Amino acid sequence: SAVISQKPSRDICQRGTSLTIQCQVDSQVTMMFWYRQQPGQSLTLIATANQGSEATYESGFVIDKFPISRPNLTFSTLTVSNMSPEDSSIYLCSVKSGQNYEQYFGPGTRLTVT
């Protein structure tokens, strides 16, 4: 299994500002994923980030709003830009690992936008 850490664990931000979330993995992985989980809801995939290439965004998510970096095989960042209260969510980093490609998740970043 992979061990994943995220920073910050939580933050309260003002409308219009941006927050960058960091994800660190204890092993080299090809694919990393960023999810959003709105209050009381299930997980929604934002984008898939492969090292050395542009992230692939899911429908409803755009690079200008959620720019992603993937500088190496153990690290990625997600930026939530020009935040509004609707961006208040838990943001989760995930990697695919293991013999049958099970996914492992970080602890999440709880973001509140006021």
Add this chain to the structure above:
Amino acid sequence: DAKTTQPPSMDCAEGRAANLPCNHSTISGNEYVYWYRQIHSQGPQYIIHGLKNNETNEMASLIITEDRKSSTLILPHATLRDTAVYYCIVRAPMDSNYQLIWGAGTKLIIKP
């Protein structure tokens, strides 16, 4: 849309076996059944997966019907720490468009 159907909530007494059902009637031949859980304020945790044979690990057992249209996750001796939302997901692990489709899951409450 999620490919699976789960009851929205279940209760189980502490120390008893918790049996969580999942229907996946449209599962394809190359799709596995994965189970994850999410304890409150934590990221999802992988539990177990299987293709067609029953599987067991240190956390749980997975029973898949012969026609593969449904499965049951069994927590043999539930504890209070097993209270969580449990997600059943079907997925072909080698699919290049790797995305887990998360349904609403089953909220399992373990009662003392």
